[in-house]
Amino acid sequence: MKAITLGSFSKFVGLDFFTSLKNLFTGKLAKEDFKKFLRKVIVPLASILIFVGLWHLGAKSLYNIEATFRIEKALKDQGPVAAAALKTCIASGQASCQPNTLPSPTQVWDSFQSLLRDHRIINADKAAFIEKTATLNTKRIAAGKNAITYTGRPSFVDQIFRSLQTVFAGFLLALFIAVPLGIFIGLSPTLKSAFNWFIQIFKPVSPVVWYLLVFMIVKTLLIDSNEDSSFTISFISVGLCAMWATLVNTAMGVSSVDKDYINVAKVLKLGTFQKIFKVVLPSSLPLIFTGLKITLSVAWMVLIAIELLAQSPGLGLFVWEEFQNGANDSNAKIIVAMFVIGIIGFLLDRFMLTIQNWVSFDKTDAI
Amino acid sequence: MNTKTILQETENGLFPPSKVMLDIRDLKKVYPTSKGDYIVLENLNLKIMKEEFVTIIGHSGCGKTTMLSMIAGLNPISGGNIAVLGKHIKGPGPDRGVIFQSPSLMPWMTSLQNVLLGVKKVFPHATKSQRKDIAKYYLQKVGLEDSFYKKASELSQGMQQRVGIARAFAIKPKVLLLDEPFGMLDSLTRGELQDILIEIWNKEKITAVMITHDVDEAIFLADRVIMMTSGPKAKIGDILDIGFERPRTRKSVLEHNDYYTYRKHLIDFLEH
Numbered sequence: 001m002k003a004i005t006l007g008s009f010s011k012f013v014g015l016d017f018f019t020s021l022k023n024l025f026t027g028k029l030a031k032e033d034f035k036k037f038l039r040k041v042i043v044p045l046a047s048i049l050i051f052v053g054l055w056h057l058g059a060k061s062l063y064n065i066e067a068t069f070r071i072e073k074a075l076k077d078q079g080p081v082a083a084a085a086l087k088t089c090i091a092s093g094q095a096s097c098q099p100n101t102l103p104s105p106t107q108v109w110d111s112f113q114s115l116l117r118d119h120r121i122i123n124a125d126k127a128a129f130i131e132k133t134a135t136l137n138t139k140r141i142a143a144g145k146n147a148i149t150y151t152g153r154p155s156f157v158d159q160i161f162r163s164l165q166t167v168f169a170g171f172l173l174a175l176f177i178a179v180p181l182g183i184f185i186g187l188s189p190t191l192k193s194a195f196n197w198f199i200q201i202f203k204p205v206s207p208v209v210w211y212l213l214v215f216m217i218v219k220t221l222l223i224d225s226n227e228d229s230s231f232t233i234s235f236i237s238v239g240l241c242a243m244w245a246t247l248v249n250t251a252m253g254v255s256s257v258d259k260d261y262i263n264v265a266k267v268l269k270l271g272t273f274q275k276i277f278k279v280v281l282p283s284s285l286p287l288i289f290t291g292l293k294i295t296l297s298v299a300w301m302v303l304i305a306i307e308l309l310a311q312s313p314g315l316g317l318f319v320w321e322e323f324q325n326g327a328n329d330s331n332a333k334i335i336v337a338m339f340v341i342g343i344i345g346f347l348l349d350r351f352m353l354t355i356q357n358w359v360s361f362d363k364t365d366a367i
Numbered sequence: 368m369n370t371k372t373i374l375q376e377t378e379n380g381l382f383p384p385s386k387v388m389l390d391i392r393d394l395k396k397v398y399p400t401s402k403g404d405y406i407v408l409e410n411l412n413l414k415i416m417k418e419e420f421v422t423i424i425g426h427s428g429c430g431k432t433t434m435l436s437m438i439a440g441l442n443p444i445s446g447g448n449i450a451v452l453g454k455h456i457k458g459p460g461p462d463r464g465v466i467f468q469s470p471s472l473m474p475w476m477t478s479l480q481n482v483l484l485g486v487k488k489v490f491p492h493a494t495k496s497q498r499k500d501i502a503k504y505y506l507q508k509v510g511l512e513d514s515f516y517k518k519a520s521e522l523s524q525g526m527q528q529r530v531g532i533a534r535a536f537a538i539k540p541k542v543l544l545l546d547e548p549f550g551m552l553d554s555l556t557r558g559e560l561q562d563i564l565i566e567i568w569n570k571e572k573i574t575a576v577m578i579t580h581d582v583d584e585a586i587f588l589a590d591r592v593i594m595m596t597s598g599p600k601a602k603i604g605d606i607l608d609i610g611f612e613r614p615r616t617r618k619s620v621l622e623h624n625d626y627y628t629y630r631k632h633l634i635d636f637l638e639h
Contacts, residue, residue, distance in 0.1 A: 258471075260467060260469060260471035261471065261473060263441055263465070263467065263471065264465075264467070264471050264473075264484075266440075266441060266458075266459040267439060267440075267441070267459045267460075267461070267463070267464070267465045267485075268461060268484055268485035268488055268538065269459065269460055269461050269488050270484070270488065271488075278473070278476075278484060279473060282473065282475045282476075283473070283475070285475075
């Protein structure tokens with residue numbers, strides 16, 4: 001067994017710039033490594049700075065365009081006094097008259113901070129609530145009644161975890177449908193032609209339509225229930241929408257096992273069960289995992305749209321509510337959500353890649 | 368004159384049925400194409416005796432591999448039949464072990480697991496540890512006693528083919544079919560593996576049919592070298608008996624007076 005070092009681990013998960021960074025701080029950075037360090041650490045940092053700078057300038061110019069337009073409009077419609085008042089109002093930075101446009105990086109950073117503050121306040125509220133109801137709840141449970149739960153507004157961090165829950169529920173659904181089905185389709189040409197039209201037609205259907213379809217069915221199935229079905233509907237939609245990559249990849253992996261392996265299985269007269277579990281499945285694992293990786297990233301991508309439609313709590317609903325809200329810092333919060341969505345998507349992808357590297361027998365074919 | 372060429376058809380008297388392991392009669396292989404049927408093999412007759420080592424030599428694309436995969440049962444027969452110990456073959460089976468051109472090991476398994484894969488099927492009543500002992504025995508025989516638990520993907524090409532040899536012998540086949548097993552190896556490794564193969568074979572005496580491109584390999588290993596004509600409609604062109612005593616060593620074979628006569632015979636055939 002090789003010892004797991006930070007270096008080998010970070011390389012394994014595809015984040016080997018950590019190694020360069022560590023070498024810099026521990027003074028182990030050799031001269032020949034310096035070029036690599038430049039490429040792995042300095043260049044990405046520089047490009048991030050350039051990106052933020054361009055964003056800042058762009059936001060500023062958009063801000064100016066909107067401010068000038070408003071002042072000129074006020075001048076035309078209401079006269080010079082109103083225009084001058086608006087001008088001082090905008091310059092003072094008062095919330096009521098700020099142009100509503102692309103927020104600047106600093107505004108987004110401030111909103112991020114305020115969302116975290118908000119989260120801490122809500123957490124404190126929740127803790128206080130639980131403490132307050134603790135004795136009452138034990139009595140209620142003893143009496144056979146339901147405990148009182150906190151029903152206050154979820155914080156931004158809660159929404160993130162809600163979204164992750166939905167996406168993992170959807171991902172597991174996709175896994176449990178697509179992998180077995182893909183294996184059957186891959187093994188049997190008959191099943192393949194039976195399912196092919198189905199896959200071809202349903203694969204390109206948009207998440208919105210999947211949501212509506214699932215809504216129609218689940219609404220009727222849960223017609224007696226008073227429970228909120230939005231979570232059920234959204235995770236099923238996410239799963240159905242995202243499972244196609246896994247289905248197609250699994251079927252392809254299973255049906256395209258190296259002919260040599262199949263010949264070996266034939267010569268050794270392996271039984272069907274042994275053939276599937278000892279030969280076919282292990283050899284198609286890399287492709288299955290590529291499919292699962294795509295499924296997870298598609299699931300995360302469509303989740304936002306589906307949560308928004310399903311009114312299921314999560315980042316999608318957060319974005320939609322902020323947009324509808326139209327408060328002064330709403331736009332900045334939407335951008336915060338955008339970055340959070342992007343970063344989580346990236347981390348999920350790395351997570352899958354790590355598992356893929358781990359299970360894959362051929363260490364070279366992982367991308 | 369030690370070289371004696373025998374055409375199969377005239378020699379039926381020399382092959383008493385009780386000693387025949389593999390009997391190929393009027394074998395035919397046809398691949399239908401859009402321009403009509405393409406006949407790869409036709410009227411191919413061959414008897415291989417028990418405990419005989421036969422090498423087949425011929426130009427690329429003459430149908431050697433087709434014939435071998437038909438014997439293995441991996442390729443359907445278009446006409447004629449193939450019998451092992453008088454029983455017509457139906458599909459592949461563990462009575463015919465195959466060593467493929469590429470090692471064809473499952474890269475996700477260790478060398479031991481790869482060998483065990485077939486052993487389990489052939490010795491269903493053996494305990495797990497007995498099966499392991501069989502697999503380990505053959506891995507030792509091919510010189511892999513230090514690599515039982517190495518993943519096949521971590522082994523070199525030559526070592527992988529050693530596992531392939533161990534896997535084929537471990538299922539105790541009646542006939543061993545070898546499809547240019549050393550074709551992908553460098554000449555040093557090839558020599559090593561030939562020695563290993565012949566060493567195990569001397570012990571187990573399993574009837575072996577081996578395809579090769581290498582004239583020296585064909586002479587060193589075989590009791591008879593079978594020369595196939597070029598396709599289409601390939602058949603057996605000539606058969607050369609190799610009279611060297613067994614067990615052989617490379618040195619004694621190379622120094623033998625007949626060696627160059629045999630070699631010239633084969634090369635003359637291939638060049639015409």
